[in-house]
Amino acid sequence: MSSAVETATHEVLSGPPEDLRQGLSDFIAECGEPSFRTRQIEAWIFETGVRGFDEMTNVPPALRTALGKRFSLTPLEPETVARSNDGTIKHLWRLDDGERVESVLIPTRARLTLCLSSQAGCALGCRFCATGAFGFRRQLRSAEIVAQYRESRRVAEQELGRPISNVVYMGMGEPLANLDAVIDSLRTLHDGFGLGARRITVSTVGLVPGIRELARRPEPFELAVSLHAPTHELRLELMPIEKRYPITELFGALRDYQARKNRRISLEYTLINGVNDDEELARILADQVHGLTCFVNLIPFNPIPSQPDWKASPRRRIEAFSATLDERGVPNAVRTPRGRDIAAACGQLRLSQT
Ligand code: SF4
Numbered sequence: 001m002s003s004a005v006e007t008a009t010h011e012v013l014s015g016p017p018e019d020l021r022q023g024l025s026d027f028i029a030e031c032g033e034p035s036f037r038t039r040q041i042e043a044w045i046f047e048t049g050v051r052g053f054d055e056m057t058n059v060p061p062a063l064r065t066a067l068g069k070r071f072s073l074t075p076l077e078p079e080t081v082a083r084s085n086d087g088t089i090k091h092l093w094r095l096d097d098g099e100r101v102e103s104v105l106i107p108t109r110a111r112l113t114l115c116l117s118s119q120a121g122c123a124l125g126c127r128f129c130a131t132g133a134f135g136f137r138r139q140l141r142s143a144e145i146v147a148q149y150r151e152s153r154r155v156a157e158q159e160l161g162r163p164i165s166n167v168v169y170m171g172m173g174e175p176l177a178n179l180d181a182v183i184d185s186l187r188t189l190h191d192g193f194g195l196g197a198r199r200i201t202v203s204t205v206g207l208v209p210g211i212r213e214l215a216r217r218p219e220p221f222e223l224a225v226s227l228h229a230p231t232h233e234l235r236l237e238l239m240p241i242e243k244r245y246p247i248t249e250l251f252g253a254l255r256d257y258q259a260r261k262n263r264r265i266s267l268e269y270t271l272i273n274g275v276n277d278d279e280e281l282a283r284i285l286a287d288q289v290h291g292l293t294c295f296v297n298l299i300p301f302n303p304i305p306s307q308p309d310w311k312a313s314p315r316r317r318i319e320a321f322s323a324t325l326d327e328r329g330v331p332n333a334v335r336t337p338r339g340r341d342i343a344a345a346c347g348q349l350r351l352s353q354t
Contacts, residue, residue, distance in 0.1 A: 011143035012071040049154035051075040074143040088339030103148040113166040116148040119173025133306040142184035170203040176210025206250040215257040224266035230285035271313040272301040282324035296332035
């Protein structure tokens with residue numbers, strides 16, 4: 001066994017699930033252990049909340065030690081845990097190089113959703129976003145994305161007594177700007193942890209090449225698009241990404257995505273008082289989505305320090321916007337922001353700690 005344990009530590013969950021299987025089974029063979037150990041170890045990783053190989057009690061102690069020297073399960077340490085009155089639990093995780101990212105557990109009666117981060121910070125600078133305000137730090141590795149799920153799953157079971165039912169890539173960062181790691185993590189959640197593809201949503205501000213890449217994948221992952229404005233001019237004011245991928249190109253990619261996947265697409269629209277909540281904009285939005293099977297989530301703006309003048313739209317403006325979409329046959333719903341008392345919107349906990 002000694003020759004097998006003297007190399008550097010590998011993150012066992014970085015890379016697609018077949019790499020994990022191959023890496024483990026090669027190592028088990030090197031150690032002269034029977035091949036069933038690979039399945040045993042995989043079961044510990046995917047089906048339980050163990051944080052290290054030393055907790056795998058049906059694996060021989062010498063093999064546990066050897067595994068721990070060769071591989072890492074990328075345990076994350078929480079720097080802060082915030083619990084909201086509405087049941088939302090937000091973690092600020094400290095990564096091995098000191099970077100910090102957030103994930104949020106959001107319980108409702110029907111679902112327990114985990115919102116996770118795909119980058120430390122974000123380069124895209126959307127003006128309504130707390131994460132955008134402090135810029136890009138680095139890409140997350142697939143293992144770090146998956147680790148948020150693993151750690152949160154344990155918290156969910158211990159504190160909420162139920163499993164995570166849905167995962168959304170809607171925390172810090174733009175998932176399609178970290179495409180390889182995100183796809184590896186999606187595949188690991190799906191093929192390894194057994195989460196149904198329809199329970200996993202990738203949320204993007206509209207990186208067209210990434211949308212096209214997701215469309216080519218065989219799994220029917222859900223797609224959500226942060227739209228926030230129905231015209232090129234207004235979107236450009238709110239979201240610099242509009243310069244690279246204008247709204248017409250974005251909708252072209254969404255129509256192609258739908259033609260391939262036959263899945264409803266979610267459109268996220270944050271309503272900022274006097275900025276993007278005019279009824280006329282709702283009419284333009286309805287024209288824009290004509291022929292696309294979509295659902296519009298209307299989200300009252302969550303105030304952030306970098307935009308002191310922006311406020312959430314008042315109730316009557318939100319209702320008028322929603323009614324205009326209703327009249328034009330565009331399915332929509334007003335979403336209640338969760339965890340406001342713990343700064344649960346993307347990037348806010350990280351921002352409050354700087
Ligand atoms: S909304 Fe998303 S893409 Fe835009 S700055 Fe925030 S994290 Fe980045």
